[in-house]
Amino acid sequence: MDQSDLDELVISSRVRRLAGAERPDRDPSLTQIRRGYHRPKDAQLTTDEAHRLRILATAAARGPNLVFSHASAAAVWGAPLLASDLGEVHAIQPGRPRRTTAGVRVHSTALPKEQVATTASGLLVTSREWTAIHLAATLELPNSLLPLDHLVGAIVRDSGCEQAAVIDALIGQIPPRFQGRNRAEANLRLVDVRSASAGESLSRGQMVLIGVPAPDLQVRFTRDDGLGADVVDFDWPALGTFGEFDGKGKYFREELRGSRTPEEVLWEEKVREDRVRRKRPRAARWGWDVALSRRRLAAVLAAAGVRRQG
Numbered sequence: 001m002d003q004s005d006l007d008e009l010v011i012s013s014r015v016r017r018l019a020g021a022e023r024p025d026r027d028p029s030l031t032q033i034r035r036g037y038h039r040p041k042d043a044q045l046t047t048d049e050a051h052r053l054r055i056l057a058t059a060a061a062r063g064p065n066l067v068f069s070h071a072s073a074a075a076v077w078g079a080p081l082l083a084s085d086l087g088e089v090h091a092i093q094p095g096r097p098r099r100t101t102a103g104v105r106v107h108s109t110a111l112p113k114e115q116v117a118t119t120a121s122g123l124l125v126t127s128r129e130w131t132a133i134h135l136a137a138t139l140e141l142p143n144s145l146l147p148l149d150h151l152v153g154a155i156v157r158d159s160g161c162e163q164a165a166v167i168d169a170l171i172g173q174i175p176p177r178f179q180g181r182n183r184a185e186a187n188l189r190l191v192d193v194r195s196a197s198a199g200e201s202l203s204r205g206q207m208v209l210i211g212v213p214a215p216d217l218q219v220r221f222t223r224d225d226g227l228g229a230d231v232v233d234f235d236w237p238a239l240g241t242f243g244e245f246d247g248k249g250k251y252f253r254e255e256l257r258g259s260r261t262p263e264e265v266l267w268e269e270k271v272r273e274d275r276v277r278r279k280r281p282r283a284a285r286w287g288w289d290v291a292l293s294r295r296r297l298a299a300v301l302a303a304a305g306v307r308r309q310g
Contacts, residue, residue, distance in 0.1 A: 001045070001046075001049050003052070003076075003119065003120065003121050004121065006049060006052055006053050006056060007056060007121060009039045009040060009043055009053060010033065010037055010039060010053065010056050010057050010060065011024055011030060011037065011038045011039060011040075012036065012037060012060065013025075013036045013037065013038065014036065024038040025038075028041075029041055029042070033053055033054055033057040034054060034057050034058065034061065034102055034103060035061075035102060036057075036061055037057035037060065037061065039053060047083045047086055048075055048080075048081070048086070050086075051071075051072065051075050051086040051089070052075050052076065054089050054103070055068055055072050055075070055076065055089055055123065056121075056123075058089050058091070058104055059123055062091075062104075064122065064124070065124070066091045066093065066124065067091060067092045067093070067111065067116055067124045067125065067126060068089070068090065068091050068092075068123060068124065068125045068126070069090050069091055069092045069107060069109075069111075069125070069126045069130075069131065069134055070090035070105075070107070070126075070131070070134045070135060070138060071085045071086055071088075071090055071135065071139075071147070072089050072090040072091065072125075073090070073125040073126045073131040073134075074131050074135060074147040074150075074151065076119060076123060076125045077125070077128055077131060077150075077151060077154070078150070079131075079146070079147035079150040079151050080146045080147060080150060080198035080201075081143070081146055081147050082143050082146065082202070084143070085139060085143055087103075088100065088103055088104065088105045089103060089104045089105070090104075090105050090107065091104060091105070091106055091107070092106070092107045092108075092109055092111050092126065093106050093107075093108065109134070109179075110175075111126065111130065112130075114127075115127040115129065115130040128151050128154055128155050129155060129169075129170060129173065130173075131147075131151060132147075132148055132151040132152060132155070132170060132188070133170060133173065133174055133178075133184055133188075135147050135148060135151075135187075136148060136170075136180075136183065136184035136185075136187040136188050137174075137178065137179065137180030137181065137183055137184035137187075138180055138183075139187070140183070141187070141190070141205040141206075141208055141209055142202050142203075142204075142205025142206045142208070142209060142294075143202075143205070144187045144190075144205065145187075145190060145191065145195070145201040145202065145204055145205040146198045146201045146202055146205075148187060148188065148190075148191050148201075149191055149192060149193060149195040149201040150198075150201075152166055152167065152170070152188075152191045152193055153193035153195075155170075156193050163191070163192075163193050167188050167189065167191060170188055171184070171185050171188055190204075190205075190208060192204065192217055194217040194218045195217060196218060196233065197245065199245040199287070199288055199291055200217075200233050200234075200245045202291045202292070203234075203243075203245050203286070203291045203297065204217075206291060206294050206297050206298075207297075207301070209294060210294060210297065210298045210301070210308060211308040211309055211310070212298075212301055212306050212307060212308055212309065213236060213238075213239070213306065213309060215234035215235055215236050215243065215306075216234070216235040216236075216237070217233065217234060217235075218231055218232075218233065219231065219232050219234075219235035219242070221275070221276055221279055221280075223275060224275070224278075230272050230275055230276050232244060232276060232280075233245050234284075235280065236305075236306055237280070239282070239305045239306055240280055240281050240282055240305065241280055241281075241282040241283070241284060241304045241305050241306055242276055242280040242282075242283055242284075243283070243284040243285070243286075243301070243304070243306070244273075244283070244284070244285045244286075245286060245287070245291065246285055246286065246287050282304045282305050283304060284300050284301055284303070284304035284306065285300075286300050
């Protein structure tokens with residue numbers, strides 16, 4: 001759901017009262033977003049969309065000068081985050097005491113004016129660059145790599161610069177006394193814009209914590225029949241192992257599987273895996289349930305010969 005669609009879902013209690021309509025808290029078809037703002041109860045929202053709706057309601061309640069930051073800015077920029085990092089709306093008001101009220105965490109962090117962007121709907125958000133810096137300083141592995149891979153990837157595409165140069169530039173922008181500076185640099189050094197999905201980014205973060213060898217990403221294996229190449233998410237050539245993160249969308253979302261049935265997609269995946277196994281005999285496959293559990297992912301990798309180093 002895009003931002004304009006979300007805009008239409010926010011219902012102001014004050015506006016309804018002025019129009020002489022029934023109070024939202026007495027309307028069973030509505031549910032509260034925050035005090036003074038409601039939305040249709042039957043609106044089907046993802047966790048990310050629900051958070052962006054809270055951002056819109058917060059902007060309406062607190063005025064136009066609030067600069068949304070951290071996970072909230074990342075959500076506006078379209079970066080993936082785990083639900084556990086979307087519990088609060090984050091904003092910056094330099095010079096104001098740091099506080100959390102009504103589900104909004106206000107940071108007093110200094111922010112260069114040139115690092116504030118305005119969205120098409122008029123929201124003020126930190127730039128992609130400073131959103132990445134703030135998240136790198138505050139989020140821990142494995143959560144941090146989901147938004148960081150995405151944000152840095154967008155900066156790389158827009159700038160035309162190499163990943164290493166973009167990361168060096170981001171680290172160079174961090175003030176010397178910036179809280180969380182060491183964590184920010186460590187997290188940014190782990191970014192890899194080749195990650196093709198949030199699940200792959202989460203898995204890489206878990207792999208760092210598990211201590212397994214770092215894999216190559218998005219590796220292409222030329223097919224013996226000359227009909228293109230098979231691409232795998234993770235590759236450990238020295239171990240003879242490749243890995244695949246399998247989200248359910250590949251099998252059940254029509255926009256991803258096209259005219260194929262889930263059974264046809266599953267069969268094609270089996271045939272593809274058989275081709276790759278001729279070059280990498282061992283395979284590890286997992287989905288979100290495993291990626292979210294460090295212990296379970298470690299077991300899946302170990303069964304395929306990818307074990308903790310040292």
